Amino acid sequence: QVQLVQSGAEVKTPGASVKVSCRASGDTFTSYGISWVRQAPGQGLEWMGWISAFSGDINLAQKFQDRVTLITDTSTTTAYMEMRSLKSGDTAVYYCARDGPRFQDGPITGFDSWGQGTLVTVSS
């Protein structure tokens, strides 16, 4: 079973950037991908994007394409999600989750491991 450990809570002012990390252990990092999902307070789950640790391929939800960068560091088995130009509406818990190595593999496995979540608060 894969374990995903995320970085700690962040407090940011509007317009700033945030970078959340997700360190993986327990399986070969390059055999899967990582999806990022966020959850605003009291709201549902919102998929943000996927990156393959195998190929580096990326799919981002359209609403995040101009503000979010996804990267992986295979040397440290860590995935990162960076969001720029933060707004109060970006206040949420951000999760990483294990996904397939190719985007089309996702439906086959689902997201079978999740990080503990990182609370990002955007407030002036």
Next chain:
Amino acid sequence: SYEMTQTPSVSVSPGQTATITCSADKLGDKYVAWYQQRPGQSPVLVIYQDTKRPPEIPERFSGSNSGNTATLTISGTQSLDEGDYYCQAWDTTTVVFGGGTKLTVL
């Protein structure tokens, strides 16, 4: 964009069967996964590929998907099954979640 609709809340008595549905256009043509999320915790995968259960998930959880509706069924519901349940599907290059259903075990 592809949208999936879930009933906001479902209530069931302990020991009874809980049925949670997810509706979307031609949903039966896609694979659906289901997640349980207890308050303050990360989501947990309970069903994938419409009907499959991860090994750690109890047999009382089952799934189906046909036409425009996917269904998560919890037989012999227990108080520890309380929480929010989300359906998930993949549409071309995006992943979509339903709005979630809050399951209350009275």
